[in-house]
Amino acid sequence: MTATVPPSTDAAHAHTDERYRKVAIIGSGPAGLTAAIYAGRANLEPLVLAGNVPMGQLMITSDVENYPGFPEGIQGPELMQKFREQAERFGSTIVERDVTKVDFSERPFRMWVGDDLYRADAVIVATGASALWLGLPSEEAFRGRGVSACATCDGFFFRGREVAVVGGGDTALEEATFLTRFADKVTMLVRRDAFRGSKIMQERAERDPKIEILFNREVAEVKGEMTVNALTLRDTATGETSELDVQGLFVAIGYKPNTDLFADQLRVGDGGYLEVVDETGSGIEGVFVAGDVHDHRYRQAVTAAGDGCKAAIDAERWLASVGEIEASTATNW
Ligand SMILES: Cc1cc2nc3c(=O)[nH]c(=O)nc-3n(C[C@H](O)[C@H](O)[C@H](O)COP(=O)(O)OP(=O)(O)OC[C@H]3O[C@@H](n4cnc5c(N)ncnc54)[C@H](O)[C@@H]3O)c2cc1C
Structure with a gap:
């Protein structure tokens, strides 16, 4: 009305x-x-x-x-x-x-x-x-130089590269699936131990050979020189850190x-x-x-x-x- x-x-x-x-x-x-x-x-x-x-x-x-x-x-x-x-x-x-x-x-x-x-x-x-961002200074420094919040907009630039997607909801699942059209490998980083997204989207991501899913993982730092070349990850359960070589980071934690x-x-x-x-x-x-x-x-x-x-x-x-x-x-x- x-x-x-x-x-x-x-x-x-x-x-x-x-x-x-x-x-x-x-x-x-x-x-x-x-x-x-x-x-x-x-x-x-x-x-x-x-x-x-x-x-x-x-x-x-x-x-x-x-x-x-x-x-x-x-x-x-x-x-x-x-x-x-x-x-x-x-x-x-x-x-x-x-x-x-x-x-x-x-x-x-x-x-x-x-x-x-x-x-x-x-x-x-x-x-x-x-777009909601993680709030890391290194993320801000590499925005537009490997860090993006829009796969539809920027996915094309990652043809043949390896990228990570942060987020556990439908947007992240959709972005990850979309990015497999361009990237050789897409690593999903999910902060909790399960997805929040719909079952059908999850299954699609889980079946996709180009997608690897890491639960209990958050980004501690974005690394690179002119553009992104790696992420430091933190295990949210154990606190352990590890390195992931990627050329792109897509933040898909919502708008x-x-x-x-x-x-x-x-x-x-x-x-x-x-x-x-x-x-x-x-x-x-x-x-x-x-x-x-x-x-x-x-x-x-x-x-x-x-x-x-x-x-x-x-x-x-x-x-x-x-x-x-x-x-x-x-x-x-
Ligand atoms: C990193 C990034 C890359 C993107 N790349 C592409 C791309 O390649 N192609 C594409 O099609 N789309 C792209 N998008 C999406 C696109 O930018 C948006 O869909 C589009 O800008 C939406 O337009 P809008 O006018 O609705 O809102 P916005 O672009 O969000 O503009 C809203 C404006 O309103 C102002 N505003 C907010 N509150 C107030 C207030 N209280 N008083 C006065 N003004 C206010 C804001 O400051 C802002 O300037 C990208 C988005 C991001 C974040």
């Missing part, structure tokens, strides 16, 4: 406020910036509350080889800079700060960045998700969607992901959702961008339907 929020009585004042926009977008990864491009091209002059760490997860990766339009591949930060330039070209204002509080109980919807209040008639939530901000405002479902109704709806009319903040299934730049496009089109149509913009000015996409 989608709730309708009444317009506030001080709407007239809100429309003259420079911190007011027809559309605000929270988040500036592929979803948020694509929404900004579309909303900008619809002359909505969107405000992008981009976050303290703007432009999303691709900023921490090197080669992106599966984003269409770049046959030679492109560096993650360079791709995101292009998204940003395209959004700015069509009139987006980008504020590189985290939204700290939202109130979607009245229109225009309200968003705070510290003490600064921003308002918008429609809001697109695109705050993404963050945390960035939804704390919306806990008392929007519907947060399993694993902390936002729930959506009818493609991009949040359950509150005028508040839309795009990208990894709700998508625990695909988690790709291209799907996040597609979501951003859909959310912006839906926002524009909704604004026209409630008379905030003239229906005749709604874009013919």
Whole structure:
């Protein structure tokens, strides 16, 4: 069910406020910036509350080889800079700060960045998700140089190599199985003495001759020079350490969607992901959702961008339907 929020009585004042926009977008990864491009091209002059760490997860990766339009591949930060330039070209204002509080109980919807209040008639939530990491300094040092959190994205670079996957859930099992397409050998490192994942995924991994499973093992250190060449492992039962020669480490211990901000405002479902109704709806009319903040299934730049496009089109149509913009000015996409 989608709730309708009444317009506030001080709407007239809100429309003259420079911190007011027809559309605000929270988040500036592929979803948020694509929404900004579309909303900008619809002359909505969107405000992008981009976050303290703007432009999303691709900023921490090197080669992106599966984003269409770049046959030679492109560096993650360079791709995101292009998204940003395209959004700015069509009139987006980008504020590189985290939204700290939202109130979607009245229109225009309200968003705070510290003490600064921003308002918008429609809001697109695109705050993404963050991969969980082990938290080792050596892991951080080798991120993008052998350490990854995304097999779909980086598996290809490990053709003919040996890699390890950390994690005992379905994601880890899926990543390990996927990586056998490229790697000669995949060692699964499971901290406990059993998997947490589904039986069928476990059996698939156990049957795969390229996969070796080590239970009661955690990574103590990632080693290498320019790139990873080994891991120091610790046996969680005995405390003994050992070395494992690998050229890649895939950390698959889960994702945390960035939804704390919306806990008392929007519907947060399993694993902390936002729930959506009818493609991009949040359950509150005028508040839309795009990208990894709700998508625990695909988690790709291209799907996040597609979501951003859909959310912006839906926002524009909704604004026209409630008379905030003239229906005749709604874009013919
Ligand atoms: C290491 C790595 C490599 C990857 N490689 C690839 C690849 O090769 N190809 C591919 O398709 N995908 C890749 N991905 C996945 C891809 O990056 C994501 O699917 C995509 O970035 C999701 O886009 P998004 O816009 O939904 O969210 P994100 O990219 O997560 O962006 C969300 C943004 O919202 C901001 N934000 C969060 N909270 C707030 C707040 N309170 N206020 C304001 N802003 C906020 C964040 O700071 C961030 O900038 C990779 C991911 C990782 C981690």
